[in-house]
Amino acid sequence: MRNRRSIKRYRYSSKTKKIPLRTLYARDNGVCAWCGKEVPFYLATRDHRIPKSKGGSNKSSNLQLMCFLCNQLKGNAIVA
Numbered sequence: 001m002r003n004r005r006s007i008k009r010y011r012y013s014s015k016t017k018k019i020p021l022r023t024l025y026a027r028d029n030g031v032c033a034w035c036g037k038e039v040p041f042y043l044a045t046r047d048h049r050i051p052k053s054k055g056g057s058n059k060s061s062n063l064q065l066m067c068f069l070c071n072q073l074k075g076n077a078i079v080a
């Protein structure tokens, strides 16, 4: 006899979807959350307001637009 494993149902709703950068860019009007300047799309990056290491989520409410340079500076400023 074979033991049939019951199919586990994963809660897809609990999975946080990553917001597309384009959507984030549009939401924040292409303005960097740090320097407040308009960011060309090719320099735009996603940034977590609350770092994932500190329990931040991938929800759009925890994400903000940041230009590449600010993201670099911020990354260097925070000592993990």
Ligand SMILES: [Zn+2]
Pocket (backbone or CB within 6 Å): 032, 033, 034, 035, 036, 037, 066, 067, 068, 069, 070, 071
């Ligand atoms: Zn910036």
